[in-house]
Amino acid sequence: AQSVAQPEDQVNVAEGNPLTVKCTYSVSGNPYLFWYVQYPNRGLQFLLKYITGDNLVKGSYGFEAEFNKSQTSFHLKKPSALVSDSALYFCAVRDVTGDSNYQLIWGAGTKLIIKP
Amino acid sequence: EAQVTQNPRYLITVTGKKLTVTCSQNMNHEYMSWYRQDPGLGLRQIYYSMNVEVTDKGDVPEGYKVSRKEKRNFPLILESPSPNQTSLYFCASSPIAGVQTGELFFGEGSRLTVL
Numbered sequence: 001a002q003s004v005a006q007p008e009d010q011v012n013v014a015e016g017n018p019l020t021v022k023c024t025y026s027v028s029g030n031p032y033l034f035w036y037v038q039y040p041n042r043g044l045q046f047l048l049k050y051i052t053g054d055n056l057v058k059g060s061y062g063f064e065a066e067f068n069k070s071q072t073s074f075h076l077k078k079p080s081a082l083v084s085d086s087a088l089y090f091c092a093v094r095d096v097t098g099d100s101n102y103q104l105i106w107g108a109g110t111k112l113i114i115k116p
Numbered sequence: 117e118a119q120v121t122q123n124p125r126y127l128i129t130v131t132g133k134k135l136t137v138t139c140s141q142n143m144n145h146e147y148m149s150w151y152r153q154d155p156g157l158g159l160r161q162i163y164y165s166m167n168v169e170v171t172d173k174g175d176v177p178e179g180y181k182v183s184r185k186e187k188r189n190f191p192l193i194l195e196s197p198s199p200n201q202t203s204l205y206f207c208a209s210s211p212i213a214g215v216q217t218g219e220l221f222f223g224e225g226s227r228l229t230v231l
Contacts, residue, residue, distance in 0.1 A: 004158075009156075032217060032218050034218045034219075041224070041225075042224055042225075043120070043206055043208075043222030043223050043224045043225055044159075044206065044208075044220075044222040045222070046219050046220065046221075049217060049218060049219065051217060090158060090159065092159075092218065094218045103161060103164075103174065103175075104159075104161075104218055104220075106158035106159040106160075107158050108156050108157060108158040109158055
């Protein structure tokens with residue numbers, strides 16, 4: 001079955017330190033991969049995507065993500081965390097093979113807490 | 117301002133009392149979708165619509181109805197709400213090209229409690 005795993009419910013990072021939010025997937029073929037962020041009491045916002053090309057993709061707010069096909073991972077990273085990065089982060093995958101009806105498969109979310 | 121607007125943002129209701137959550141977008145998007153968000157489960161798609169008068173079931177459509185009579189509006193109807201429909205609901209929209217690449221625009225959410 002197709003799935004997306006975010007193995008950490010919560011990640012705690014000190015401000016100024018690098019952060020990583022992990023995502024692994026199980027989807028056939030070559031999927032499209034996404035990260036969304038949800039700030040408190042707000043809707044989800046698109047952060048970045050990987051479709052093809054360079055395995056390191058850059059997105060909004062200084063975030064980047066690295067696609068690793070052999071490990072079927074798409075970890076979100078930022079070199080220096082800000083307190084304002086504290087939010088809920090979702091990884092999502094779209095299967096581009098077969099009849100997926102454009103549906104996204106979502107991870108359960110990881111709460112990122114940046115401490116001053 | 118380009119946005120997806122949901123109403124109400126918060127609602128407490130009782131079992132069996134029909135309710136509608138409205139969703140409107142001002143970006144002329146073809147695609148609209150409803151999700152529910154539950155702790156530990158991420159987002160699950162309820163229904164989606166590729167264009168006016170075209171709707172289809174997502175992963176968890178039971179207990180919900182939708183309609184797409186106009187391009188900008190995509191209301192979610194709970195004919196007889198039950199406590200297991202207590203959740204945070206999100207409406208999302210996208211142009212067709214955005215659907216293919218997974219870039220969705222989300223509303224701010226509607227928190228529904230069914231007693």
